[in-house]
Amino acid sequence: MNGFLGLKRFPLFDRLGLHLGENTVLLLLAVTVGLTTGVSVWLFDLAIEFFHHIFYDWLAVEVLGHILGAGAVVVSLGLAGLAVGWMMERFVGAERYHGLAGIIEAVALAGGRLRYRVMPVKAAAAALSLGAGASVGPEAPSVVIGAHIGSFFGQKLRLSEERMRLLVAAGSASAIAAAFRAPIAGVFFSMEVILNGEFSTGSFSVVVLASVIASVFIQALTGVTPVLGRLNFTMGGPAKIVLYAGLGLLLAPVSVAFIHVVHWQHDLWHKYVHLRRPFKAALAGVLVGVVAIFLPQIMGPGREAMAAVLNAGESFSFGLLLVLGFGKLLMTAVSLAGGFVGGIFAPTLFVGTMLGGAFGLLAASIAPPELTGSPQAYAIAGMAAVMAGVVRAPITGILLVFELTNDYRLILPIMLTTVICVYLTERLVPAGIDTLTLLRSGLRLEQGRDVDVMQGISVGEAMRTPPPTIHESASLRELRDRLRQSQTRCLCVVNHEGLLAGIVTLSDLQGAFESNHDRPPPVGDICTRQVITAAPDDVLWTAIRSMSARDIGGLPVVKPGTRELVGLLTRDCIVRAYSMVVVRKREQQHRAGQIRLNTLTGARVVERHVRPDAPIAGQKIRDVRWPTESVVASIRRGGKLIVPHGITEIRAGDTLTVVVAPENEGDLNDLFRQDSAPQPD
Template identity: 35%
Template sequence: MLFAMEVILGSFAIRHLNAVVIASVGAAVTSHLLLGEELFLTSPPHTLGSFAELFLYVLLAVVAVAFGLLYLRVLDGTAKLKMPMRFPRWTTPIVAGIIVAAIGVFWPESLGTGREFLSGILALDSVDQVSLGAITLLVIAVAKIVTSALTRSGGGSAGSFMPSLVIGGSVGAGFALLIAPLWSMSDLSPGAFAIVGMACALATIARAPMTSVIIVFELTGNYELVLPLMLGAALATYASDRFHPDSAYTLPLRRRGISLPRNEDIDLLDTVEVRSVMQETGEVLRPWNTLAEAAEYFDMSSHHGAPVLNDQEQLVGMLTLSDIADAGGPSQTLTVAAAMSPDVITVIPDATVSEALSRMASLRVGRLPVVSAVDQRDVVGMFRRESVVKAYDSALSMSTGRELYRERNRIRTQPGADFFEVVVPAKSVVANSLVADIAWPPDSVLVSIRRGSSVMVPHGRTTIRAGDAITGFGSPKAYEHLANLVVTKPRSSDIDDTIA
């Protein structure tokens, strides 16, 4: 129940509680009827030796966060790995399986669910009972990170829940073994540190502190470590949020352009639908076209990407200039089918512009095919960067002064991507310059210019005046770049050239 509210909904609102409670109770009753009361993991009743140990649990939380963030980085990195185009797709799971098997030969504890391995660690009440060394346990944690990520990237079945417990349990027990020779205030229990390490790693990877604490309680039936569990999970969540924006569950969604909203503020671009700003499909590419023909099409159309339709006018892929470059450049022999991306992220006409924009930004693409809500292979238009400007202008025309400032101008699904406003000072280097002559930040879009009480959509021949409020969309670096550009004063040589 807590997992659904913390990770998926991101809210503990009362209106969500009824449905979540009913589903959770139904699932719990069903599992008890089918599986009985057997605990998934068993653990003896570990206790807090002394309050001074809380300091060690804080240090453990820091270490667990490091391993959790490493897991997220490796998970994201391996998901982006692709075999060279000359190899068939079925070679990916074979290569991943061979690497996982090779790791398992040396560290078999990194394979499978790790249930027996964890139960053995949790049963340890003294450092003298440990058969594995501290370094070995930490290496097992790293090996589990690699095997889990490779299994998922290779198309195998592997979640993030059990890997996070194995990683945390190994780190916790290994940490206790490393600290025990230096600690004299109490006897350290590797099993207790393994339990807290599990909660800290799960809190880092799933970004759900309450769920982590309760799940560890339920899995082990051990309620004696409430204080270090809650302290470690809270610190782990706070620290991990500062270094990585996503959890293991939202990371795959982010790569697909899907972001879970965290609040209910109204986005300015939520008021505009894709259908009202999308462009006509125009000319399309065919799978049998050569890459040379595709490159010529892009030169003629000034587009950087286009949908690929088969002879039945169905969407089968997407080709971009980057795909052509990755395939070795324009070729008279290589076809579009060999270089295109068959897995196409699309958007429907009824979607809001903010949804489409979030997908574009997450995938780092400049266009999305607009498909019919009935047939996902029927292309009805294209949503491109130009559509964003048109949508924002449309939204501005429906809003006025104070209402515009009340609305949230941060795209709710794109942390790090903002609509920002910069006012041009009187002696700015961009004052009295044409938009086309200004070196705008490469990762930004010039959205509008507010001059007095009027708002205009700029084009290349628009002249920037002192006092203009420039609205742009882009990353924080783009905002910083634009702000520095606008406030920069012209050099004396530029003034002399102007006078001359």
């Protein structure tokens, strides 16, 4: 079993006299991961109920309710935030990202190695967040649990990175299957999000088996009743298809807003709220509590409110549904940015339900019910559309809502609404909320892996802007001067509307002068009119191959489907892009090493930016009183990586990579005067 699993022997199986094949062992591990994840998610749900009883039923209702009334949730959520922040600061420490983004990064860069030792604390913090009423979802923490379980077995058995990644995917699928009672959606979620589109028959069977085992276990304990109850709605006439298409059009900007608001809130809190983690989470809890006084439905995952809308939509007015949808969106962003632990799956389903229901009420008020159908049907379609648009997992969104409702009648309208929403969202935001988090930090993934060198950069990143241009009526003398001024060998020729008309090179100019024309022609007569162009979103490698095949030195870049110029790609641009991408690749290799070191040693490998007001700015390494059991591993300065020595001076603007014991991370933060906040989930 050398090549397949990375092990010479399995001592336990040898002692039992079992000689199992590679595929058999992997399938047994899939069953083990699925069952362990199912049990863990079940215990996680019990923990949520326990903390809900403590912080809401007892503290907010019984103890404080008689004194503060509805305002008691402000106090209970503030105290919960304090507890969650303390747990994460004390036992988990700084993380580059929390939730799914961290798992995707570890799968892509570190072979699925995760810090499984801190998983119980993170699960407890998530259960406390959800039980107290923070506006987050339980599904992402469930995925974190399943992924860490898969990584645990992979690391303990010393599996190869390929097999460890597969077990992480199996654990993630099992978690979705257990959390939603949706094994099919769990499988495709793992393929679409965790493995980022990577698919093979072998991996599919392992993930399916783990997902089914987890789902069977949960259903044996809780029954097979749909999560949102049994729904009763009418479909309407054939004209409803137009309405579902319109719903997809309207929910696309909502999905875009969800992604941007979450990242905007993260940046806002990280930049302006300079508090320790417990106090920051407490502040977020207070803000969510204030809103919950008026909109109690936004607390927690919100499944009761969703079930109420789907089963008795007439009790919710059009205005209330809009306020609940956008209120949930904002409070989810505040909860995550402030430091509560949870995910965005349930919030996206909530937002889609409310706004889809509002659309259904509007349609029912305009057209007769026999034409439009029930408003609840639009709420169901909205669930799938917003979830798929935000997470960028259309197959998962469609199958998840189908399994949640257990009703096949809506599958075609759901598919239409979801596909339109995802298509438009992709035009506005380059990636889903988790992969966009990685993209913002410079990690571009393709099919679950960091793409290689020039395939990881677009034409828009490399092109020259604004493009050097000249009008088609310009003289040869003007062309010569313009080439000299722009320091390039080619210019884009534009017409009187400013649109691309051709391209002219230094060789064209030389040929025109050598022709000895009695009357020198204008630029438009000597330029090349049939021009090959590129779009900003094209992969740079494709553009390079086009230039090489035709031996051209410049490629105009235009908006797709138009002749509107946005840039010019030249050989100089390609050289600069190559240098940039090599630096990016080096940084990603550095990051992969950090993840592996984190996992293998238990120490924290953290990056800290030196601000001008930091106490260590201007000091030498040897003069700083570093915390015990800490080492400065590297300094990144102006695109260069420096190996520090005792006499190395720390400058404002430097980024230091420090290996530090978990218990001393707070002392390290004091040296930089900053609190580390994770990227949004």
